[in-house]
Amino acid sequence: MSGVDWREHYSRRMMRTLGMPLAKLERGEGAWVFDDEGTRYLDFLAGIAVNSLGHAHPVFVDAVSTQAARLAHVSNYFATQPALDLADRLTRLAGAGERGRVWFGNSGAEANEAAFKLARLNNSGGARTRVLALVDAFHGRTMGSLALTGKPAMRDAFEPLPGGVTHLPSTIEALEGALDDSVAALVLEPVKGEAGVLELPDGYLQAARELTRRHGALLIIDEVQTGAGRTGEWFAFQHAGIVPDAITVAKGIGGGIPIGGLITFDGASELYAKGQHGSTFGGNPLATAVADAVLAEIERADLVGNAERRGAELRDRIDRIGSPLVAGTRGLGLLAGVALTEPVAAQVSAAALEAGLIVNAANDSTIRLAPPLIIGDTELDVFEERFAGALATVAASL
Structure with a gap:
């Protein structure tokens, strides 16, 4: 299908049960994924709470290859x-x-x-x-x-x-x-x-x-x-x-x-x-x-404990952003909902993606976060910067 845009290909061949995908992803590493144009995104959705170890974790890769060969x-x-x-x-x-x-x-x-x-x-x-x-x-x-x-x-x-x-x-x-x-x-x-x-x-x-x-x-x-x-x-x-x-x-x-x-x-x-x-x-x-x-x-790796600790830090960082669009946070551990003061979750999600951050609009007024359980200081720093930018972009447009 050389020369055919993937969106046209998707629209023509895939069942219409979902909307148009946000991007065409090619590979992942840790808490990061890369699209077909080389853009790097911090993945704070993890396949909707699926990729517990992130992407291409050595334990996952070894288990797949070893058992598939057996x-x-x-x-x-x-x-x-x-x-x-x-x-x-x-x-x-x-x-x-x-x-x-x-x-x-x-x-x-x-x-x-x-x-x-x-x-x-x-x-x-x-x-x-x-x-x-x-x-x-x-x-x-x-x-x-x-x-x-x-x-x-x-x-x-x-x-x-x-x-x-x-x-x-x-x-x-x-x-x-x-x-x-x-x-x-x-x-x-x-x-x-x-x-x-x-x-x-x-x-x-x-x-x-x-x-x-x-x-x-x-x-x-x-x-x-x-x-x-x-x-x-x-x-x-x-x-x-x-x-x-x-x-x-x-x-x-x-x-x-x-x-x-x-x-x-x-x-x-x-x-x-x-x-x-x-x-x-x-x-x-x-x-x-x-x-x-x-x-x-x-x-x-005590990732259950990491989910508890990093989840608390994640909520603290969202509070620290101090955006007028954020009414508060909900959830436990590394399953978090960011309650918004306006029904602009889709716009926030889109602005975050543009900034290289994957989050999810669970409904009109909630952003859902479910990052890999492996996240640490670096990922939280990048999240805070990019999420703050997305919130500011949307707030300025209102």
Whole structure:
């Protein structure tokens, strides 16, 4: 396709499910990426909280090349050591104990499909027909995960979706009013990333755990965006000191290779039976070997602690900028939302990109930041300078 502009090529060949890409990226190194014209960008989105170790990390590269040269895929008729090792590591990090189990898929949406089906299995006697989820939550774009997603704009074109899901406001009062013995599960994000990095109210997870246990419902926590150390704990539910019945994981656990999973605790580990769920590629040795290596490096380098420390520094630096466009920050660790005083997030994101900084407009008035867990002083210095410049550029245009 020599001589053809990549934008025209993209417009002609790619399905129209997304807008025109912002740039055509060619390679990455650490927290930096380079486009096809050689422009260097500081990546403070990390593939939407995916690239935990940044780009082309030696551990990631070695794990991919070593396992690809050995065994990449065998189907789920066979076991492989990488899948067993990763299952052991995930159950340990999640605190699932000896009764913890793992199912592997290829994405967060698939993990949440598996969680939805798990909820349906918690239906002894046929009385538990309801699943509760939260308004503005995002759980994926497949039909089942979309049924859990509390965003009408994403759902309307695909109705009717799988039924039995009620979406609640994120208040303890609403939860108390809705949760009874007819509920099979409560599915929630501990931080609503796609909604603008919105944390749940203080005490919500503790109340959810007590109420679901009292009524025999499963507490299923979507850790797709918040897992793998991003919030300063291995999983965000651990900040609340509770133990759920299941969590879903993806994104950062693979560091860039597609993988997702469902981790179950205690009695929830016994709900699935042979033949009730599966995935051709799920748990393949290539993906599981890479994910195990990524998580091992996060452990070795204490990147969970780095996320906690650098996340606090990131918020301090945003406050230090002192822009009239910034109303404050939200989030935990290295998942941050910058609340804006005007609905100009798209303009701020565009100005940042022009300055060589990748951030994300989660909605009209929120900038989402999810940099690699490896960032240090140099990256924070560059971020502060470029983000301040982007804010100033937009403020001057108002």
